[in-house]
Amino acid sequence: MPGAGSAAASRSWLLLVLLLLSAFAALAAGLGSAKKVYMREKVRKMFYHAYENYMVHAFPHDELKPLTKTFTDSLSELGNLKLERLPQNYNGSALTLVESLSSLVVLGNYTEFERGVLWLSDNLTFDVDARVNLFECNIRVLGGLVSAHILATDSKSRLEHGLYKNQLLDLARDLGQRFLPAFETPTGLPYAWINLKYGVMEDETTETSTSGCGSLILEMGALSRLTGDPRFQAAALRALRKLWSMRSPLNLLGTTLDVVTGDWIEYSSGVGAGVDSFYEYLIKAYILFGNDEFWDMFHSSYLAVQKYFRHGPWCSTNNFLTL
Ligand SMILES: *[C@@H]1O[C@H](CO)[C@@H](O)[C@H](O)[C@H]1NC(C)=O
Numbered sequence: 464m465p466g467a468g469s470a471a472a473s474r475s476w477l478l479l480v481l482l483l484l485s486a487f488a489a490l491a492a493g494l495g496s497a498k499k500v501y502m503r504e505k506v507r508k509m510f511y512h513a514y515e516n517y518m519v520h521a522f523p524h525d526e527l528k529p530l531t532k533t534f535t536d537s538l539s540e541l542g543n544l545k546l547e548r549l550p551q552n553y554n555g556s557a558l559t560l561v562e563s564l565s566s567l568v569v570l571g572n573y574t575e576f577e578r579g580v581l582w583l584s585d586n587l588t589f590d591v592d593a594r595v596n597l598f599e600c601n602i603r604v605l606g607g608l609v610s611a612h613i614l615a616t617d618s619k620s621r622l623e624h625g626l627y628k629n630q631l632l633d634l635a636r637d638l639g640q641r642f643l644p645a646f647e648t649p650t651g652l653p654y655a656w657i658n659l660k661y662g663v664m665e666d667e668t669t670e671t672s673t674s675g676c677g678s679l680i681l682e683m684g685a686l687s688r689l690t691g692d693p694r695f696q697a698a699a700l701r702a703l704r705k706l707w708s709m710r711s712p713l714n715l716l717g718t719t720l721d722v723v724t725g726d727w728i729e730y731s732s733g734v735g736a737g738v739d740s741f742y743e744y745l746i747k748a749y750i751l752f753g754n755d756e757f758w759d760m761f762h763s764s765y766l767a768v769q770k771y772f773r774h775g776p777w778c779s780t781n782n783f784l785t786l
């Protein structure tokens with residue numbers, strides 16, 4: 464999606480300046496250097512405590528259960544509060560490893576990063592009979608793979624074995640393609656649930672959340688740019704635009720909706736669960752892709768939130784469309 468005009472360019476500068484200013488402010492207010500080293504060491508230890516115990520007791524399952532030192536294959540449980548329609552024969556997708564790769568790079572552990580990347584390249588498959596939440600699978604798995612791919616590409620010279628040949632991008636593309644059937648609705652709004660092997664299941668619920676429709680553009684947009692396949696971005700953008708068209712005259716959105724009829728189910732609006740990442744993705748999409756369209760949606764939403772939800776330091780939930 465092409466470029467930003469001069470208004471957008473000046474906004475980018477403003478964002479950059481704000482970021483730099485806040486970084487300097489943090490430094491100036493700053494922690495003394497001994498304290499910084501102490502805190503950094505503490506964070507490092509906490510990371511390895513969690514990571515190594517996952518690798519010993521749970522990998523390649525999805526998550527560690529720390530009290531019992533066992534595992535749970537939680538990808539199919541995420542967002543599934545009633546634990547309905549769980550798969551019978553699913554043994555996990557090394558979810559915690561996927562989610563840890565970027566931290567390994569931040570900590571400078573390229574050896575372990577490469578080991579994880581190569582394990583996933585060899586062993587991860589999405590051809591599994593498991594019903595997963597599109598939103599959760601997108602933010603964790605697709606996001607994890609896309610960011611690890613970018614990090615692996617950027618740090619190729621620091622990887623010892625020279626074996627990285629875009630395998631994570633291939634996995635991400637495969638996963639993205641498994642997402643696409645969820646968007647085949649009359650409205651373009653995606654189903655909340657998709658079976659990785661079989662697509663949308665029979666009698667699948669048509670109810671989803673605002674976050675579920677409006678928090679896909681970062682990962683799917685990046686996937687399109689990296690693969691050259693426009694379908695991922697197109698699907699996410701169509702859903703986001705449809706969602707935005709459903710806003711009230713106050714520029715507020717409800718919390719849950721029906722993907723087939725395009726009607727709101729829960730009309731109350733807010734900034735909490737079910738909506739929060741909709742706002743987050745608008746500003747991040749503007750920063751990442753630079754399109755005025757994302758800025759305009761964010762700006763209108765932001766003003767509406769300030770106007771209708773804000774009471775002193777608190778944000779409240781409002782009942783809107785009862786106009
Ligand atoms: C999951 O593990 C069980 C027990 O080891 C095995 O019988 C089953 O075939 C595995 N499922 C898949 C999809 O590999």
Ligand SMILES: *[C@@H]1O[C@H](CO)[C@@H](O)[C@H](O)[C@H]1NC(C)=O
Pocket residue numbers: 511514515572574575
């Ligand atoms: C990298 O991670 C592995 C696995 O947790 C650990 O054994 C190793 O000490 C780490 N390397 C560094 C330099 O921290």
Ligand SMILES: *[C@@H]1O[C@H](CO)[C@@H](O)[C@H](O)[C@H]1NC(C)=O
Pocket residue numbers: 581582583585586
């Ligand atoms: C893939 O998994 C198998 C079985 O656990 C393992 O032997 C192999 O080393 C893994 N591949 C990589 C590249 O780590």
